[in-house]
Amino acid sequence: MERFGVMEAGRRFLIILSGKAGQGRYNTTELCEQIDQSFHQAGLSDHYDILITQHEGHLSEAARLFAEEYGATGVVYVAGGDGSLSEVAQSVHGSDCAFGVIPAGTANDFAKTIYGRKRPSLLDIVKAMPYPELERLDLMRLVFPPEVSFFSQYSDEEKLIEYHPPVNTEDGMVSTYSLNVVSFGLDTLILRRAYELMKSRPKLGGNAYYVSILQNLNSRKIFPTKFTLHAANGETISGEKDYVTVALCNGGYYGNGFNPAPMADPYDGVLNLCSATWMGNLRFVPILLRYLKGKHVNSHFINFKDVLAGEFSTADGEEILGNYDGLIFRTPSFSFQVIPQALPYARLKL
Known part of the structure; x- marks a missing residue:
């Protein structure tokens, strides 16, 4: 496993909430407010954007454009299931833009591999989002x-x-x-x-x-x-x-x-x-x-x-x-x- 250590200052974050994942039940105002609070407390109020997808292909399009602009300084977090994660992984592959998982789909199967069957609460995950470390996944x-x-x-x-x-x-x-x-x-x-x-x-x-x-x-x-x-x-x-x-x-x-x-x-x-x-x-x-x-x-x-x-x-x-x-x-x-x-x-x- 290749490790890169703690991500340095100057990172840019895009948080994508998939409008279809989990029948949309996680894409709430409360979740957006929790994300806002987490990045504000980390002193990163100007370093992130939240996007709620509106149509098929919106997720992959947004991830691709973000990866092209920010490359290795960018991180895309995806609140969705395996299909949403796969879309983003393909969109950012080759750009050195990182991606992360917010388990908010129907099944969240890949998240079980990452976090375990008894994964942390969504609130704990959101609180940790401003402070990721980088590792490299296989595809x-x-x-x-x-x-x-x-x-x-x-x-x-x-x-x-x-x-x-x-x-x-x-x-x-x-x-x-x-x-x-x-x-x-x-x-x-x-x-x-x-x-x-x-x-x-x-x-x-x-x-x-x-x-x-x-x-x-x-x-x-x-x-x-x-x-x-x-x-x-x-x-x-x-x-x-x-x-x-x-x-x-x-x-x-x-x-x-x-x-x-x-x-x-x-x-x-x-x-x-x-x-x-x-x-x-x-x-x-x-x-x-x-x-x-x-x-x-x-x-x-x-x-x-x-x-x-x-x-x-x-x-x-x-x-x-x-x-x-x-x-x-x-x-x-x-x-x-x-x-x-x-x-x-x-x-x-x-």
Whole structure:
């Protein structure tokens, strides 16, 4: 882990409150007043701005413009969930602008890796925001073929909207970055249904994930997939397997608290690959409960591998339904690679 020490004077802060995260329940006047008070007491009244996002793309646009202007002297704090954090991480990557996490989304899964399951109160986090220290986080680069589809959660109030992102590499591929977890298989079926439930029954909030699990107990559970993995120990492994789910983990949590990789460390330069094969109907629910609590490590139906890069592709002609940091995608294949120490992170002393 690379440390930079306490941030020097002259820093500029942008605090972004995502209008969609957590159904907007954290973006209150009270939170803004707490932020004002914290920076005023630190003598930094003229060194920060607060932005509440107003439309899709506003968060990433604001973070990118701020990073371009302030570079290594800037810090972007994001009050939102994993999707919001991922947007900002991609927007500031390469600028040396730091980013920090205010857990104010529906699930706050990456924040659990940073702060632990019993994270500090939001007020304690706000009080520490003027005094961060810098460390460098790993990122995961993903590359998709041009026919990949993404699904927007926020562009329509009633349903997920599928769209084709533009190619952005010289060889005509679609490249993006993940901060927390990339997964595919049954867990993404559950995630997609959870999003639909949150739209139709917004009062469910994070409980939509658990309702979706119950509704998907009889869903498809076998996903034939070809793979090539470049392991951290120097091995290259290729083959084909009938997966139930696969999770590539930089952080340890996803899906409103499921803990696929209890050993995950976003500073260690490797990804923890957790894959599950079918365990039979009688074992399915007990192993699922262990998976939720991070107690599945010794299961015969769960495999772990520390990896640096690799590729997955469909083995049965059906496109892979997956997600990265909660953004759902549909693709015939994708490749991945860990980018060690890619992003300055504003760690709070709590």
